[in-house]
Amino acid sequence: MWKEFKKFAMRGNVIDMAVGIVIGTTFGVIVKSLVSDVIMPPIGMILGKVDFTNLFIILKEGKIAGPYASLISAQEAGAVTVNYGVFVNTIVNFLIVAFALFLLIRVINKIKAQEETLPPEPTTKDCPYCLSHIPIKATRCPHCTSELVVE
Secondary structure, three states: OOHHHHHHOOOOOHHHHHHHHHHHHHHHHHHHHHHHHHHHHHHHHHHHOOHHOOEEEEEOOOOOOOOOOOHHHHHOOOOEOOOHHHHHHHHHHHHHHHHHHHHHHHHHHHHHHHHOOOOOOEEEEEEEOOOOOOEOOEEEEOOOOOOOOOO
């Protein structure tokens, strides 16, 4: 059973998939930091010094009555909240990841289109003596038996 698992795990597709998952997870962490630490603070400043992670609606107060200065303090008090600021951050995260994937797919599609438009490599050539079609690697023409110079 161990041999079968090892054989499965060492297949190229499984390793490629594992590398893709690790890179994708890391990319997600980077995008989350980009949104939380770089993009949303200036947007919050423009909108009047708003910290999006602390935008929430209290549905039910906790053991300690509000008002709560932050989402963390509301959660620590046991309040039930709708965290729409965190949701906005998540939407911005998604849009950045979707845009990056769109750009990546666009580049891949351009590369594939270029590969499709290239003519295939020739497999035959003409004999310079009898003008018959012969394999490109032939050193002697099978029709006229002339010796050919290999290029």
